[in-house]
Amino acid sequence: MEFKDYYKTLGVERNASADDIKRAYRKLARQFHPDINKTPGAEARFKEIGEAHDVLKDPEKRAAYDEVGAGYQAGQEFRPPPGWDAGFEHGEAFSETDAAAASDFFEALFGRARGPRRGPGAGFATEGFRAEGIKIRGGDHQAKVLIDLEDAYRGAQRTISLRGVELGEEGRPRLRQRTLNVQIPKGIRQGQQIRLAGQGEPGIGGGPPGDLYLEIEFNPHSLYRVEGKDVYLDLPVTPWEAALGKKVRAPTPEGAVNLQIPAGSAAGRKLRLKGRGIPGEPPGDLYVVLQIALPAAETDAARRIYRDMEEKLDFNPRAKLGV
């Protein structure tokens, strides 16, 4: 397994003070928190930062890390010395999120004791629901599902693999891997959730299981952008198509259609294809936004036409600018 340089992750010196570490962590967390930063990779980075902070903020863990990590560089093959962590207590309840979050490196050093992360997705070890001798409903679980815009038009099927904790014999939590086949209904929109009743954390003491919430996210599309249930397409047209009007082919998520470009269209004109957005009751609309593409003046013939226009058309696009 690779050695992780937690100091490097936070961008601090090895002799950084607790305040330095906190400051560096906060600054990076504000930048990469997955609730703030939606770019791919931000969540993974946030987990690394969190893991580094978990270790370095705790004087005992930091001392243990410094001792065992002396002489290692980031990325170097790492082998913990035998029996080195005998004094640590592991085996605290951990949730799906935590088990997935901690790196192998972290687990080798500190076991699976990271967290438990409080709050959404934290499973059953949570405030307000801890009690003994009574039936407790299992916690709700969340997972993200990436689909294409086209899937929202047609509906889709997904097989989701879930790593979760279940209570085994003697009430001990153990890891369980399972898969679930899910139908993504037609008309689903970015950010919506699908609730699967009873597919969350198992209950305690015979309590009912929690629910599984799948959060739908669209993969970025090369042609379309989506706002709620409306879909936008930038469509390049020629100056003569915009000026004189023309029937052209335009792609839509449901297949290409014929589209009438009205004569006298300006760049940025929006043509609405009613009901061609994401299906629903009522369905969204598809907006085609015209972009005027200029042919290159690379040949004599093309240059001649541009010169011809210059001479024959009395056209000043800057008239309104007072120049």
Added chain:
Amino acid sequence: MTKDQEGYALGTVIDEATAVTLEEISFFCSVRRERIVALVDEGVLEPKGREAGEWRFAGHSLRRAARAIRLQQDFEIDVAAVALVLDLLDQIESLKARLPPNARN
């Protein structure tokens, strides 16, 4: 859980029309209901109904509440600050949605 003919699980889509209770939101966020009530008091969540027992939240409130709670915990900020953060994030998201796909990140 219901399944279609091919054995795929059919869930319930949570959309604006779905009514969610205070209990469901607190459970989803794994927090005491007081934390959710505080979000309502700050205007982060806007349920229908007069008293907490009768409150019905729109479906997207589940995600919004979870996001608010995570931000509060991870940055140790109070409810007023989280309300401001969420409003600003909403603005950024709606502005980004208007950008052409290749200019968004």
